[in-house]
Amino acid sequence: MIRLERIEKEYRIGEGSFLALNGIDLTVGKGEFLAITGASGSGKSTLLNILGLLDRPTRGRYVLDGREVSSLDKAERAHHRNRFIGFVFQSFNLLARTSALENAELPLVYSNAEPAARRERARKSLADVGLSSRENHLPTQLSGGQQQRVAIARALVNEPVLLLADEPTGNLDTRTSEEIMDLLTRLNRERELTIVMITHEPSVAAYAGRTIALRDGMIVA
Amino acid sequence: MIRLERIEKEYRIGEGSFLALNGIDLTVGKGEFLAITGASGSGKSTLLNILGLLDRPTRGRYVLDGREVSSLDKAERAHHRNRFIGFVFQSFNLLARTSALENAELPLVYSNAEPAARRERARKSLADVGLSSRENHLPTQLSGGQQQRVAIARALVNEPVLLLADEPTGNLDTRTSEEIMDLLTRLNRERELTIVMITHEPSVAAYAGRTIALRDGMIVA
Ligand SMILES: Nc1ncnc2c1ncn2[C@@H]1O[C@H](COP(=O)(O)OP(=O)(O)OP(=O)(O)O)[C@@H](O)[C@H]1O
Ligand SMILES: Nc1ncnc2c1ncn2[C@@H]1O[C@H](COP(=O)(O)OP(=O)(O)OP(=O)(O)O)[C@@H](O)[C@H]1O
Ligand SMILES: [Mg+2]
């Protein structure tokens, strides 16, 4: 499903540069549930953004489902992102003037489904994360953990084959976190959803089949 | 220092309304370190926003340092917020086109200090949260946990007497969380900084002298 070979990411900043990823080799099989841990600033989000085709590596190869990603054109990358990958952002990235329900429905807008069917799927996705009573709230009318759950619902609504989740329980209490992790576990087992999840909480990483740790842009464990 | 009496907060939404806080009685003494826990959506941020003079209760009284807050005029509330209260927001609220250092310095802009002295204090505040090497980065050039720490540095730079922190370690790994909690503990003990901190992690709440739990807008423990 995923193969990263000697991936490096260098940011230009001012007159200098900073090497955020320093040679990552990683394989993720279909249906795997992988957790990524590591200190603040160690490169986790940078790695996830490359996996999600939101950013390009400076050096190295990324092979996704047998195809080298650097060979995909702009339209193909956008299509992959929309149809096959669900992404939960560390800072949610919800649309501000749009309700929870419309935010959740967004990935379906490009699909061929009827408006009524799309709305129903968005409803179901919000219900799965416990937010049926908050469908019409705008992001400013939602708590932090509710915004986070809308972001999760949006990432899952299009039934992606790969879910990339950046700290999906960072703003959730213990019980709500467990509900979300039970949902992800169920999707991983029943639908073979491949999951790569960043978390800094060991109890959350424990739901994954395997955990890797980043330090200074390298995998150390 | 803080006395809340029968505080209620009702939000208007669409044709109806939602009671987010349903009769809160709370006293916080000077120099206390209080943790607030509770499920996602239970009213924690709403309560903290009222404590921080960012929002007004619908009913009830808030007495801060002996003065009833509803009797303060707009200028007095702004002065209180800037001079006496430090606030760490759940979603950080950093200025996008402004460096980490300038973001940290912002509360001092209204003070009487010289520009050079202000810059030095902001530098120290960033150093205290481990971000000396990131002074010139914009928020988009910072990791999630680094943005969170800039928000903490900004809240502390003006040496407030009251710190209100909404999930200050939500995006931090265990070790960085401990460094931040050690910093807050030190300020609480050495400078008698009064702290009210929302957290969903029991290991973080353990640093506080007392913990209260919210459920459906009421204190239950
Ligand atoms: N402007 C608003 N209009 C309507 N409802 C609102 C508004 N702001 C918040 N709410 C609702 O009030 C409730 C409490 O929100 P609050 O942000 O205080 O929760 P919280 O305890 O901080 O949750 P979390 O742990 O998820 O951050 C939530 O159910 C939320 O949907
Ligand atoms: N656009 C950028 N320009 C320069 N440096 C950057 C940029 N984006 C990120 N960085 C730096 O790259 C490093 C890795 O960032 P990344 O967001 O991947 O960390 P992270 O492991 O997700 O951290 P956290 O746990 O705090 O979210 C950080 O030190 C950050 O300051
Ligand atoms: Mg990150």
Ligand SMILES: [Mg+2]
């Ligand atoms: Mg909150």
